[in-house]
Each structure stands twice: as C-alpha cells, then as structure tokens.
Amino acid sequence: MRKVSILRSIRKIYQFxxxxxxxEGxxxxxxxxxxxxxxxxxxxxxxxxxxxxxxxIRGLKQLRPSxxxxxxxxxxFENEIAVLRSTNHKNMPVLMDTFFNNxxxxxVMNFIEGDNLEDLIFLKRVSFNEKESLQLIADLLKLIDYLHSKDIYHGDLRIPNILLKDGQPFLIDFGLSKQGISMDSASSYEMKQQDHYDLGEILLYLLYTTYPSKNKKALPWTEELTIKKETVHLLKxxxxxxxxxxxISEISADVQAALQADERLH
Structure with a gap:
C-alpha cells in the first residue's frame, strides 16, 4: 500500500x-x-x-500532456471523438475539428452557453420541486433515448455533466461513453443499466434541493424525502x-405517471 501511495504522489507531482x-492568447x-x-x-x-x-466561440478539449x-x-480520448462524430443532436456537443499541436x-466543438447543474445546486442554491425534478428527468430521458437508439451509452451521467440553457438540459463530457459496436451484449446491458442508475442519482440530487436538513443523523432518502408514491417507485x-x-420507454412511462399524479393533487 505504501508503494502504491508513493507512486500516486509521484504521478501527481509529475502532472502538476x-x-x-x-x-490565454x-x-x-x-x-x-x-x-x-x-x-x-x-x-x-x-x-x-x-x-x-x-x-x-468554440470549446476546445486537450488531452492532458501527461x-x-x-x-x-x-x-x-479518441473514443470520445468517435462518439461525438456519431452524434448529431442540438442538446449535445457537435464535433467541429480535430488536430495535433506539438x-x-x-x-474542437461548438460552445454551449449554459449553467452547470452542479453549480446551480451547490453554488447558486437553486431548488427544484418534485414536479420540476421529474420534468427535468423527462427531458434528460429524451437525450438518453437518442443515445441508446444509436447504441451509445454515456457512462458518466452526473450533475457536473449537465448544463441548463433556457430550461433545457444539455449533455456534455462523453469521455467515458461507449458504443455498442465495440462491446458484447453483456457489456452493453451493463452500460445501459449504469445510465439508468445515474438518472436515479440525478433525480435524488434534484429532490434534495428542497429538503430542509434538520436531522443531525443521516437517514435513508425513503425516510427523509416527502414525495409521491409514484416517484418513490420510479426511484427504487x-x-x-x-x-x-x-x-427508456419503461422509465418514461413511470415518469409521466408521477407527473400526472402531481397534476391530480393540484
């Protein structure tokens, strides 16, 4: 363990x-x-x-020199380029150019002006009620459905990789994405399940933005959050x-059922 720790420290110093x-310039x-x-x-x-x-204005990504x-x-890095080359969606980066320099x-990709969901939640303290959270997941599902229809799995669906622009989500950072053509059926299934699981974690983040933390002892989300049974079913x-x-169609049906339940309550 000590040897691994030393090697990790050396690597970090080298990267620094x-x-x-x-x-700039x-x-x-x-x-x-x-x-x-x-x-x-x-x-x-x-x-x-x-x-x-x-x-x-463009976005430019460089493979770390190290x-x-x-x-x-x-x-x-080349796989990320290949994935972007295979996609063409207005809510995802569009590959513009590739090149070597030294x-x-x-x-190079188009630059998406938007607010990072992680920053919105933790820095700007923006909150999402249950209906808003479900609607955002419904919008994200359309993007994931598009990817899965092309046999592409994002593999890194996290709040830092979601931008909001005019209320619409944009997916970024395809560094861990995989294309089904390069995987066997078991790996494709595992990647699909990972995307589904990640959506659940994103929904939890959104729902917790309106949770008033009063308990010093952390409790399971099933005990802390006051949400409809349809949303609980979806999350589980x-x-x-x-x-x-x-x-994705199964998930979408349950998201719509939870949204409709909200409408009935109001």
Missing part, C-alpha cells in the same frame, strides 16, 4: 509540472485563440476559444432497489 494549461492550429481555461478533468483540459476564421504517451488514455491531441427501480428498468 507537465499539465500546465495553455496561456495562444493561437492553436493557426485558428483557435485560447480565451480561458474552463476546467480540468481526469484526462483532459477544456478551454473557451475563438475561431479566428469564423469569429465564433497522458499523451499512455495508449489507454489516448484511446479514451504532438498533443485536441478536438432506477436505483435498482426493486426490479431494474429494461428500456
């Missing part, structure tokens, strides 16, 4: 010195001017850039407490 973000590929760093992930650095040929000698990390790998199946869902 090697994974230095590109400075730098022009890449004779076209993309770096405006600022948006964020840094486990294997990529994301920038806001200006396309000097079109004067439009990863470009790692075949597995390069393969993950042996480092980049790809998404989180695989009960029989898991097989299809």
């Amino acid at each position: 010195f090697v994974d230095v973000p590109i400075k 730098k022009v890449l590929n004779d076209r993309y001017e770096v405006l600022r760093v948006i964020g840094t992930g486990s294997y990529g650095i994301f920038y806001r850039c200006k396309d000097l040929k079109t004067n439009e 990863k470009h000698h790692n075949k597995k990390e390069v393969a993950l 042996a480092y790998l980049f790809y 199946r998404l989180l695989q407490v009960k029989e898991s869902y097989s299809t």
Whole structure:
C-alpha cells in the first residue's frame, strides 16, 4: 500500500509540472485563440476559444500532456471523438475539428452557453420541486433515448455533466461513453443499466434541493424525502432497489405517471 501511495504522489507531482494549461492568447492550429481555461478533468483540459476564421466561440478539449504517451488514455480520448462524430443532436456537443499541436491531441466543438447543474445546486442554491425534478428527468430521458437508439451509452451521467440553457438540459463530457459496436451484449446491458442508475442519482440530487436538513443523523432518502408514491417507485427501480428498468420507454412511462399524479393533487 505504501508503494502504491508513493507512486500516486509521484504521478501527481509529475502532472502538476507537465499539465500546465495553455496561456490565454495562444493561437492553436493557426485558428483557435485560447480565451480561458474552463476546467480540468481526469484526462483532459477544456478551454473557451475563438475561431479566428469564423469569429465564433468554440470549446476546445486537450488531452492532458501527461497522458499523451499512455495508449489507454489516448484511446479514451479518441473514443470520445468517435462518439461525438456519431452524434448529431442540438442538446449535445457537435464535433467541429480535430488536430495535433506539438504532438498533443485536441478536438474542437461548438460552445454551449449554459449553467452547470452542479453549480446551480451547490453554488447558486437553486431548488427544484418534485414536479420540476421529474420534468427535468423527462427531458434528460429524451437525450438518453437518442443515445441508446444509436447504441451509445454515456457512462458518466452526473450533475457536473449537465448544463441548463433556457430550461433545457444539455449533455456534455462523453469521455467515458461507449458504443455498442465495440462491446458484447453483456457489456452493453451493463452500460445501459449504469445510465439508468445515474438518472436515479440525478433525480435524488434534484429532490434534495428542497429538503430542509434538520436531522443531525443521516437517514435513508425513503425516510427523509416527502414525495409521491409514484416517484418513490420510479426511484427504487432506477436505483435498482426493486426490479431494474429494461428500456427508456419503461422509465418514461413511470415518469409521466408521477407527473400526472402531481397534476391530480393540484
């Protein structure tokens, strides 16, 4: 364990010195001017850039310099590019360009202006009531259904990877996504179930935004949240407490049933 810890520390020190973000004002590929760093992930650095040929704002993702000698990390980055190349949805990033610069790998996408769901919940303290939470899940289901219809599984459905723009969700960060063509049926099923489970966790995050935390002792969500039985049923199946869902249409039917139950109450 001590050896593993030492190696991990050495790797972090190496990354600290090697994974230095590109400075503002730098022009890449004779076209993309770096405006600022948006964020840094486990294997990529994301920038806001200006396309000097079109004067439009773009998103640019760089494989971390410390990863470009790692075949597995390069393969993950190239897989993300392949997934984006296979999608064409207004609520998802659109791949615009790919290129190498000083042996480092980049790809360019349209820049989606929106509020990160994680920041909305934890920084801006935006709350979602039960109806709003269910409606957001219903909208997300349409995006997941689109991906699954193309045999693509996101694999990383988390609140940091969801943007809200004009009340509509946008999915970002396809770094852990998989295409069914590269998997056997068992792996595809597992990825599908992961997407379903992640939707359940997102719904919990949304529902907890209106929960007044008074208990010092943490209790199960079934005891803390006051929600309709239809929503409880939905959550238990998404989180695989009960029989898991097989299809998006099954989930959608139960989401609609929970929304209709809310309308009956009002």
